[in-house]
Amino acid sequence: MNLTCIAVDDEPLALGLVSVFIEKTPFLTLVGKYSSAVEALQGLHDQKVDLIFLDIQMPDLTGIELARVLGQAQQNGAGPRIIFTTAFNNFAIEGYKVDALDYLLKPFNYEEFLRAANKAKAYFELINRPAPAPAVAAAPVATEPEEDSLFLKVEYQLVRVAFKDILYIEGLKDYVKVHLQGSNKPILSLTSLKALEDKLPARKFMRVHRSFIVSLDKISSLTRNSIQIGTMTIPVSDQYKDAFSVFLSKWT
Template sequence: MIRCICVDDEAYASSLLKAYIDKVPFLEFVGSTTSPIEALGWVSENRADLVFLDIQMPELTGLQFLKLAGNKCKVILTTAYPEYALEGYEHDVVDYLLKPIAFDRFLKAVQKAQAILQPIVGIAVSSASTPPTVQNSHAEYMFVKGESKNKFLRINYADILYIEGLKNYVSLYLPQQRVVTYQTLRDLEEQLPQPPFYRVHKSYIISIDKVSMVDGHTLYIQDKQIPIGETFREGFFKLIREKDAT
């Protein structure tokens, strides 16, 4: 895991970054502060690997922070002022995020950080080495890659409620657990038995056996409401009708 801190004098900016960090399985949110001096203390105590750093701060500027921190951590600059980008790169920052920060741009930046900080271990899996998902011949379960090298988690198909995709990551929702793994939703869809699994949206695959109710273009699994995408509706309702007829 890459331990992250946010240094920004705007509470909204820090809360947004925390929400983004919480979505990425190889990142761990350690804390946020409005004080660059406090953040320097955290870095010197080896409490952070990656710092999201605003440039314009009251006690120290972000560029002054970079000079004092040296090589003790990696830094992604966050600012509303693009004119600081060149000077930031001269200090060997990982990336430069311009506010307001979109999640896809954030993800690109942290993937750069992962490549630097976790060149060997991590959740990224080379397609030439270990495949991201391994199935057994009886199609009762699969193994998905965990958050560290050579760690795999067994997932029973019968336990999967639904699966949510986000870029190159998927979240598998089980009755008492959420498992996040590095894999695309499309690749996972090809490996899941159909039925009971069916893709109902560009971001969701569901287990038809776990659906408690369908209301219009929304289906319900436990307390989760999942939209049925327009391109998937015809096939989904055909499946529902076939289930009803059996």
């Protein structure tokens, strides 16, 4: 698959670097480069573009504003998708609110650029994949109700903990601390973070650090490298950044 791309940046050096990276990537074709979002918007009327590498801080029309202009076409599946390129990490949430595919923080190298480009390629391959043939209806299968809690060994007893009450879990050497909503005192349990991770539903919890698991619906804010839950800032380590990026891409 080949993706047509444009680069948009008001800094000549940054625009030149992104253009070189695009031309260096076999499955990307550079069809335009622009020093302003206004120029890019005019260019988008003249040709079909799959992907935009877009700076955020620009005069007249910012990258976020351009993304909002293009938003309706994206919802209809006709518009280009966006990878933001910026020197400011405080725009991460805004970037994902306009459904950007990825967010490259300057200065970035070719390896980081290629990772984002591959994510875009995977996205376009997925949406262009032929629909599977309709399956023959099968008899309904009875399913067990989903678990909503787990039991933790606390001192000499088993304590039931509801998933909805968990804010985040902190791993210590031989114990875990389970921090609960509405409680100033965490539960201390003799188990490993890995053993607990295997018991938690993946759609509700995510491990973001060798020492932390977070409850996804308790996140109050986030950046590329950290998560805020209440007053607690939790780092995202390199080992878990790929999975975290997938979650970020769905943040709206």
